Amino acid sequence: MDNFYFVRFCCDVIQQFNLLLEYFYQSSGMELQKMAVALVACLCLLVFGATTSQAGHPAHPDPKLINPLRIMPEASSGDSVSVNNCLSWRLTVETNNKRNWNGVPEICGNYVAHYMTGKQYGYDCDAVVDIAIEYVKSLPIPRDGRSIWIFDIDDTALSNLPFFSRPDVFFGVKTDNAELEAEFYEFVLTAEVPVLEATLRLYQAVVEAGIKAVFLTGSSERSADARDKNLKAVGYHTWEKLILKPDSVTTSVQAFKSEVRDQLVAEGYRIEGNIGDQWADIVGSNVGRRTFKLPNPMYYGYY
């Protein structure tokens, strides 16, 4: 057991206890004595656990840890000073308050890792898709075959989590560079990128409602075969169009996607809905009758 992790674990526990005790105090406003006794006893046990645990293992002194109790900003609960509060940071990202950011703040790396690999990310994707499916079911779809739904691919139809969980990427803490970009391209070319389950569920509801799927991605056209194969392999069996970005297009993903949507509308399609994990997917022109934003705290549209 690593001392560093154990101490941080204890910090987390103490912090959670404080929060809950405060919450409890606000709720009842009395009879805290027994709770305080239980709390103190628990803390004693934790300290005892830490001591005996440390005793049984070789020490790994970390020169950075002058006072481990001060590393609260890295705690997954995120209840800390504003500038290092990772819950706040994620909210500003997801609400498009923070823009054009490049890389997850190092201090929020563990928080994002925990969020992406824990249950909450899945819950959040499901919550968005539940609303989208409810909307799909409410739509009157004319039987003229002109209704389409636009799906982004990366971290929307498919999940790049296996790539972003690599140690040399660490959930977006390590920012892009030529080497990483090349590695990501290789990852795409494997055509083994896993499905994002929630989006597949939406896709099924969309197709069932008589709306045609259009996959629109900022990925290079050079990956067209891999993407085609990948999408089909994970369950996206049919679509009206699969549109990738030609290498000749040098505008931003947002501008590229807007132009494509303008063209689709000009061709007589009705964009009933549009889902992506990036704001660049759902702002601009002809965004669609309604847009849906999936969470993604790992990057801001730089691929």
Added chain:
Amino acid sequence: MDNFYFVRFCCDVIQQFNLLLEYFYQSSGMELQKMAVALVACLCLLVFGATTSQAGHPAHPDPKLINPLRIMPEASSGDSVSVNNCLSWRLTVETNNKRNWNGVPEICGNYVAHYMTGKQYGYDCDAVVDIAIEYVKSLPIPRDGRSIWIFDIDDTALSNLPFFSRPDVFFGVKTDNAELEAEFYEFVLTAEVPVLEATLRLYQAVVEAGIKAVFLTGSSERSADARDKNLKAVGYHTWEKLILKPDSVTTSVQAFKSEVRDQLVAEGYRIEGNIGDQWADIVGSNVGRRTFKLPNPMYYGYY
């Protein structure tokens, strides 16, 4: 001490322990025995506390509580099934995935209460304002006096928290009706609505940068005197315009605000920024050079 709250508190603690243990397990992958012993001991203590606490107080049997251990969805940590996950619910609200909702789900009432009265709401407002101030400082402002910044009032310039924390409103769980609306109007007319600290900080940076403040609100013009007095009393000393909604306007707040902004632009003003707590404040036409969304999980623009 209320049994109901105590049992929920225990649920919270157990849930947090499980989460942290899981996190810890993922981090270290070994030496769980000592932690498990400490955990079990803590749980025993908590159960002991619950028992003695209950014994010392008169029972308040709640007929709804068939099995108190099943009320996990109400826990403030929100780690529960998707449909009742209040963290997910708030994210869908703040990202404008969920729209036109009317009232906080009853199951998320305690979560929202905890969020609004705890520290995180303040941290989140500060995080948005920090980004806005950074943006303000980056702006080249021409010295022609035509640069303006649009501030919404309710839950942006001022905080309606004292009203929403009333038991008969309970942070937005109790939805609007004629009676509540009349009560809210009375609250506004007191002209004693407190400041939202973060927004005042932005206001000061905006004015200092040579940008003029424009307060734009969906509140009725009948409250003009109260709003004027209230804004000045809390520190918004000067402004270019204070625009309230005339009773003759029957369109939505979003349409009303868009029309006003169109008019301001037609008059030659440049909207350098625009901040509000509702998406209705920052979508539509002429939204401004950049928009900022403050959190508000209590209502969706129905006042």
